[in-house]
Amino acid sequence: MCEEFESLIIKYLRDASIYTEDECVWEIIEKEPFGRCLIAKRDIQANELILYDKPLLIGPRVNNYDKIFCVCCYKILTKLTLCTAKCKFPICHDCASSKQHKKECELIKSWGLKDEPRYSKHLFRALTVIRGLLLSKDDTKLMFMMASHENSSQQNLEVEKIINEFESLTADCVTIRTLKKISSVLNTNAFEVGIAFNDSGPEHNISLRGLYPLAAVMNHNCVPNIRYAYEKNSIMAVRASKFIPKGEQIFNSYTKFLWGTQQRRVHLAYSKNFLCECQRCLDPTELGSYIAALKCIRPGCKSVMLPNDPLVVTSMWECRECNLKLDHARISKISDIFSKQIFQKILNEPISAINHYLKEKLSNILPSSNQFTIEVKLQIILRMKQDPNYVMTLEDYEDVERYCNDVLFIIDRLAVGECYVKGLLYHELLTAKMKLVELRNQGFDNDTRKYFAEMLQKCWLILGNTTKEPKDLKSLIKNF
Numbered sequence: 001m002c003e004e005f006e007s008l009i010i011k012y013l014r015d016a017s018i019y020t021e022d023e024c025v026w027e028i029i030e031k032e033p034f035g036r037c038l039i040a041k042r043d044i045q046a047n048e049l050i051l052y053d054k055p056l057l058i059g060p061r062v063n064n065y066d067k068i069f070c071v072c073c074y075k076i077l078t079k080l081t082l083c084t085a086k087c088k089f090p091i092c093h094d095c096a097s098s099k100q101h102k103k104e105c106e107l108i109k110s111w112g113l114k115d116e117p118r119y120s121k122h123l124f125r126a127l128t129v130i131r132g133l134l135l136s137k138d139d140t141k142l143m144f145m146m147a148s149h150e151n152s153s154q155q156n157l158e159v160e161k162i163i164n165e166f167e168s169l170t171a172d173c174v175t176i177r178t179l180k181k182i183s184s185v186l187n188t189n190a191f192e193v194g195i196a197f198n199d200s201g202p203e204h205n206i207s208l209r210g211l212y213p214l215a216a217v218m219n220h221n222c223v224p225n226i227r228y229a230y231e232k233n234s235i236m237a238v239r240a241s242k243f244i245p246k247g248e249q250i251f252n253s254y255t256k257f258l259w260g261t262q263q264r265r266v267h268l269a270y271s272k273n274f275l276c277e278c279q280r281c282l283d284p285t286e287l288g289s290y291i292a293a294l295k296c297i298r299p300g301c302k303s304v305m306l307p308n309d310p311l312v313v314t315s316m317w318e319c320r321e322c323n324l325k326l327d328h329a330r331i332s333k334i335s336d337i338f339s340k341q342i343f344q345k346i347l348n349e350p351i352s353a354i355n356h357y358l359k360e361k362l363s364n365i366l367p368s369s370n371q372f373t374i375e376v377k378l379q380i381i382l383r384m385k386q387d388p389n390y391v392m393t394l395e396d397y398e399d400v401e402r403y404c405n406d407v408l409f410i411i412d413r414l415a416v417g418e419c420y421v422k423g424l425l426y427h428e429l430l431t432a433k434m435k436l437v438e439l440r441n442q443g444f445d446n447d448t449r450k451y452f453a454e455m456l457q458k459c460w461l462i463l464g465n466t467t468k469e470p471k472d473l474k475s476l477i478k479n480f
């Protein structure tokens with residue numbers, strides 16, 4: 001099974017000119033409880049390329065987009081224009097007569113649309129799955145050899161929702177059954193793919209879902225040893241974020257690694273059908289990062305509370321110093337309150353109000369390592385520079401410098417190596433430090449220049465030539 005799967009993948013990558021045997025550093029083996037795993041065939045150094053992969057399928061995600069975009073080139077449509085051949089898909093003038101669209105359009109129409117042509121968000125959301133019906137024989141075989149959890153409750157909803165739109169589709173017909181199988185493969189394996197446009201018209205990003213057959217073999221660990229990025233034509237490049245010894249498993253993270261154990265495990269159980277039991281999940285301190293820790297509520301106690309058994313959702317939480325215990329229900333309530341207050345209220349406020357909330361309120365009630373504090377700091381770092389109406393003061397740059405260092409400290413504790421968030425933080429830290437040198441009229445001495453040059457080099461290694469490369473990175477490197 002593994003050998004056949006591996007040789008199909010190799011053929012697929014060779015055909016796309018993104019595989020050579022001499023440079024291959026991975027192999028696929030089978031191992032419980034993971035199923036297939038990607039293993040390092042030799043020692044892999046930090047930042048070294050592990051693999052390139054190309055999407056078997058790519059298209060809209062199953063979520064609400066705030067802008068409508070062309071289903072072929074993904075450029076935003078300032079005015080909703082549907083395909084004139086009446087397949088209901090939004091399409092731009094340039095792509096309307098393309099070969100790719102013609103095939104999809106004809107397939108959709110062959111099912112007999114019931115209503116007048118109008119935009120259908122359900123059809124738009126099901127398009128990536130529908131594209132699975134148009135794959136070549138070899139690609140279809142590869143797709144159906146990928147892992148899938150067909151019986152999970154959340155799967156296939158996007159397929160259910162289009163049945164009523166067509167004359168010839170019924171809940172039990174072959175097409176719908178095949179679409180459901182494709183949807184299960186996508187839901188088990190798909191990656192979120194960011195596409196950035198800045199060549200024409202207003203700058204924008206679109207997030208799609210893509211099925212990358214080799215990258216999907218990477219299993220999950222809450223301490224991943226890779227980072228991935230997208231290059232031209234949605235080619236994915238996976239690199240080692242730290243040294244990976246020969247024989248070790250190459251791990252991705254399917255969740256946000258800056259979430260606490262309970263949030264990560266619930267997300268994995270719900271979306272990927274397994275419960276993670278990695279070293280970080282087993283450790284109440286999460287490798288000394290204390291990312292889920294809460295301040296002890298006993299008056300006068302300065303310590304933190306952590307779960308006694310992080311693998312048990314209903315575990316008691318206990319203070320590390322005074323041993324005060326709180327049950328799971330109270331801890332969940334505290335987390336819910338912070339989550340609602342921060343995500344539904346505070347983060348919708350102006351940037352100065354968010355920073356004030358962090359300094360005056362959150363810092364007093366949550367440890368500086370806590371995931372909510374980290375999230376607010378990250379939002380401040382990103383939004384201060386993104387908001388065109390916000391003029392940053394010297395104090396703001398000092399805050400950004402401090403917040404970047406705080407988050408980088410936690411990331412180092414988590415031992416995820418040179419990940420993308422780190423690359424973005426290096427860039428923000430450098431920009432803030434440069435501005436501070438300028439505002440304080442300090443000038444750049446040799447040591448400062450050397451420091452900047454080294455940081456820029458680290459930043460380039462992570463972000464250079466990816467869709468996340470900051471616009472000013474090349475010019476900054478030239479100057480140092």
Ligand SMILES: C[S@@+](CC[C@H](N)C(=O)[O-])C[C@H]1O[C@@H](n2cnc3c(N)ncnc32)[C@H](O)[C@@H]1O
Nearest residue numbers: 033034035036147188189216217219220272274
């Ligand atoms: C994208 S696939 C990964 C490749 C898969 N192992 C295979 O055989 O093709 C995701 C699935 O792999 C399994 N898996 C991944 N990481 C795991 C982990 N840390 N523990 C247990 N199962 C895991 C789960 O079944 C999950 O839904």
